[in-house]
Amino acid sequence: xSYRYHHPFPTRWNDNDQYGHMNNAVFYExxxxxxxxxMGRHGLDPQGGTFAFCVTSGCTFHASASFPDELSVxxxxxxxxxxxxxxxxxxxxxxxxxxVATGTFxxxxxxxxTRRPVPVPERIRxxxxxxxxxxxxx
Amino acid sequence: xSYRYHHPFPTRWNDNDQYGHMNNAVFYExxxxxxxxxMGRHGLDPQGGTFAFCVTSGCTFHASASFPDELSVxxxxxxxxxxxxxxxxxxxxxxxxxxVATGTFxxxxxxxxTRRPVPVPERIRxxxxxxxxxxxxx
Amino acid sequence: xSYRYHHPFPTRWNDNDQYGHMNNAVFYExxxxxxxxxMGRHGLDPQGGTFAFCVTSGCTFHASASFPDELSVxxxxxxxxxxxxxxxxxxxxxxxxxxVATGTFxxxxxxxxTRRPVPVPERIRxxxxxxxxxxxxx
Amino acid sequence: xSYRYHHPFPTRWNDNDQYGHMNNAVFYExxxxxxxxxMGRHGLDPQGGTFAFCVTSGCTFHASASFPDELSVxxxxxxxxxxxxxxxxxxxxxxxxxxVATGTFxxxxxxxxTRRPVPVPERIRxxxxxxxxxxxxx
Numbered sequence: 001x002s003y004r005y006h007h008p009f010p011t012r013w014n015d016n017d018q019y020g021h022m023n024n025a026v027f028y029e030x031x032x033x034x035x036x037x038x039m040g041r042h043g044l045d046p047q048g049g050t051f052a053f054c055v056t057s058g059c060t061f062h063a064s065a066s067f068p069d070e071l072s073v074x075x076x077x078x079x080x081x082x083x084x085x086x087x088x089x090x091x092x093x094x095x096x097x098x099x100v101a102t103g104t105f106x107x108x109x110x111x112x113x114t115r116r117p118v119p120v121p122e123r124i125r126x127x128x129x130x131x132x133x134x135x136x137x138x
Numbered sequence: 139x140s141y142r143y144h145h146p147f148p149t150r151w152n153d154n155d156q157y158g159h160m161n162n163a164v165f166y167e168x169x170x171x172x173x174x175x176x177m178g179r180h181g182l183d184p185q186g187g188t189f190a191f192c193v194t195s196g197c198t199f200h201a202s203a204s205f206p207d208e209l210s211v212x213x214x215x216x217x218x219x220x221x222x223x224x225x226x227x228x229x230x231x232x233x234x235x236x237x238v239a240t241g242t243f244x245x246x247x248x249x250x251x252t253r254r255p256v257p258v259p260e261r262i263r264x265x266x267x268x269x270x271x272x273x274x275x276x
Numbered sequence: 277x278s279y280r281y282h283h284p285f286p287t288r289w290n291d292n293d294q295y296g297h298m299n300n301a302v303f304y305e306x307x308x309x310x311x312x313x314x315m316g317r318h319g320l321d322p323q324g325g326t327f328a329f330c331v332t333s334g335c336t337f338h339a340s341a342s343f344p345d346e347l348s349v350x351x352x353x354x355x356x357x358x359x360x361x362x363x364x365x366x367x368x369x370x371x372x373x374x375x376v377a378t379g380t381f382x383x384x385x386x387x388x389x390t391r392r393p394v395p396v397p398e399r400i401r402x403x404x405x406x407x408x409x410x411x412x413x414x
Numbered sequence: 415x416s417y418r419y420h421h422p423f424p425t426r427w428n429d430n431d432q433y434g435h436m437n438n439a440v441f442y443e444x445x446x447x448x449x450x451x452x453m454g455r456h457g458l459d460p461q462g463g464t465f466a467f468c469v470t471s472g473c474t475f476h477a478s479a480s481f482p483d484e485l486s487v488x489x490x491x492x493x494x495x496x497x498x499x500x501x502x503x504x505x506x507x508x509x510x511x512x513x514v515a516t517g518t519f520x521x522x523x524x525x526x527x528t529r530r531p532v533p534v535p536e537r538i539r540x541x542x543x544x545x546x547x548x549x550x551x552x
Contacts, residue, residue: 010424012447014301016294018184018343020461023290024192025166032162033426037482046156047434054162058196067294068451148286150309152437156430156481158323163428171288175344185296205432206313294460300446300468304439322432330438334472 003074003090004132007034011067021064028057031089031103034073042127050121052107055084059103070094077132083117084108085128141212141228142270145172149205159202166195169227169241172211180265188259190245193222197241208232215270221255222246223266279350279366280408283310287343297340304333307365307379310349318403326397328383331360335379346370353408356401359393360384417488417504418546421448425481435478442471445503445517448487456545457537464535466521469498473517484508491546494539497531498522 009030017023032054036044039052065071074090084106091101111118120128147168155161170192174182177190203209212228222244229239249256258266285306293299308330312320315328341347350366360382367377387394396404423444431437446468450458453466479485488504498520505515525532534542 008424010422012443013450014293014299014443014446017290018292018294018296019189019191020294024170024195025163025290028163028166029426029428032428033481036427040482051157053157053202054199056196056198057162058194060194061192064191067447068454146286148284150305151312152305152308152431152439154432155428156432156434158432161428167288167290170290171343174289178344205309206316295465295467300471301439301442304442308438327433329433329478330475332472332474333438334470336470337468340467 003076004134005034005038005075006092007037007073007075009033009071009073009091011065011069011071013067016067021066022069024059024061027059027061027091027101027103030071030073030091031057031059031087031105034075034089035087035105035107038075039124042131043123044121049112050118051110051112051115052085053110053115054105055108056106057104059101061101063098063100065091065093065100071100075132077128077137078104080120080125080128080133083119085120085124141214142272143172143176143213144230145175145211145213147171147209147211147229149203149207149209151205154205159204160207162197162199165197165199165229165239165241168209168211168229169195169197169225169243172213172227173225173243173245176213176270177262180269181261182259187250188256189248189250189253190223191248191253192243193246194244195242197239199239201236201238203229203231203238209238213270215266215275216242218258218263218266218271221257223258223262279352280410281310281314281351282368283313283349283351285309285347285349285367287341287345287347289343292343297342298345300335300337303335303337303367303377303379306347306349306367307333307335307363307381310351310365311363311381311383314351314408315400318407319399320397325388326394327386327388327391328361329386329391330381331384332382333380335377337377339374339376341367341369341376347376351408353404353413354380356396356404356409359395361396361400361404417490418548419448419452419489420506421451421487421489423447423485423487423505425479425483425485427481430481435480436483438473438475441473441475441505441515441517444485444487444505445471445473445501445519448489448503449501449519449521452489453538456541458535463526464532465524465526465529466499467524467529468519469522470520471518473515475515477512477514479505479507479514485514489546491542491551492518494534494542494547497533499534499538499542 076088079086214226217224352364355362490502493500
């Protein structure tokens with residue numbers, strides 16, 4: 001998969017576990033960060049009335065990464081639902097060619113108070129269509 | 139699923155993210171910790187000649203948890219392969235009844251130097267069969 | 277120093293950094309967690325009207341600790357101020373005898389909305405005096 | 415203090431704790447990362463024969479920071495000892511003007527096997543003098 005948005009993810013000293021590799025949980029931090037930065041830039045305010053809760057995530061690790069690698073996260077959308085987005089994500093080497101890991105996040109949008117599902121905010125929906133989805137995707 | 143081993147997982151102040159919930163990446167820390175403590179008690183030395191690398195993981199979140207919850211991780215085995223173990227994991231409330239999340243980890247065992255796959259260590263294999271698998275599972 | 281409250285702190289797989297030791301930042305997670313659990317049990321609601329902000333912290337490391345060590349945090353109070361508490365903390369081995377690290381946290385209590393300092397909540401003040409301070413301390 | 419080296423430190427979604435601020439322990443991750451990247455670029459190999467162990471650290475927080483802030487760490491040296499370096503560090507806003515926090519790390523250099531103190535490696539010593547210390551400092 002090619003990604004239309006890439007988010008830089010420099011590693012931290014303590015990302016490496018005792019095997020000397022970036023720990024697997026840190027890949028989820030990377031993916032969550034990339035998606036949340038992107039959503040924030042398109043109008044989702046984490047202090048606002050709509051939260052994006054992760055309901056499922058997964059990752060397959062193809063190669064190892066280590067501090068002080070400068071990685072990036074490729075952000076795509078697999079499915080744009082009524083109240084949810086399924087993100088398709090890649091952890092890439094700095095030059096963007098080598099795929100270290102491939103992951104998925106499903107975010108459900110909920111009302112910050114009632115915590116009940118609400119429609120994907122219109123600005124996010126429009127931006128996903130315009131900036132992340134490929135022609136022919138829906 | 140019922141689990142034959144439960145590992146306590148008390149939450150930390152900084153496990154909560156700004157939504158006031160335990161962050162999704164922390165669930166992976168919990169599952170990895172539970173499996174590694176169990177393997178350590180059954181003879182896997184992380185400084186030794188065999189490493190257990192995570193090649194795939196995934197988690198589905200059914201409910202939220204928050205600091206200062208005292209959680210536990212239920213550890214089961216879905217598949218005992220030649221060079222890999224597929225763990226079936228649950229994040230549970232302290233009393234063990236309520237399932238907060240359900241996850242999977244696949245560990246491949248590798249030689250610490252060559253990083254090539256090696257058979258699941260015999261002591262781990264025997265302990266998985268004796269202590270984690272159900273009758274009829276294989 | 278002897279501590280009148282001890283909080284258990286089991287280590288996690290990813291607490292170890294690539295030197296094979298619990299990373300120094302994790303000691304701060306431990307101290308913050310112990311203090312916040314203690315304050316929570318004595319009526320400080322993190323969703324409530326008063327926040328406890330850390331304004332200074334420090335730690336001296338006497339020995340190393342590693343996953344899967346079961347550590348504990350000794351909690352004492354060095355100074356009970358008008359709007360702040362200076363905590364005196366120790367990271368101890370499970371049996372409580374060996375001091376792995378010694379640390380300090382200064383929390384200033386602030387109004388959750390204005391973020392301006394407010395007096396230490398009366399319940400916390402009374403509990404600090406009754407349960408954490410030694411005779412002759414003030 | 416002005417710093418002669420600045421290391422970028424973009425925040426992550428899960429750096430914010432439930433107060434909606436970057437958690438205090440993350441400031442230590444930032445400082446440790448900046449120093450270790452700098453040392454790595456000047457020849458300290460974390461897989462090599464000399465480790466840099468943190469023996470003391472401390473931080474004073476002047477203002478809050480929050481995801482998705484892009485911070486940077488200013489790196490200076492307060493004291494270059496025989497077997498240790500005392501780093502003087504600042505957590506700064508992206509534009510470098512505003513000091514969010516001020517910290518200190520003392521690293522002692524040890525033999526990776528015996529874990530006994532050894533002299534600061536000559537390349538690190540020379541680079542500290544050339545690139546981080548001010549005229550008149552020693």
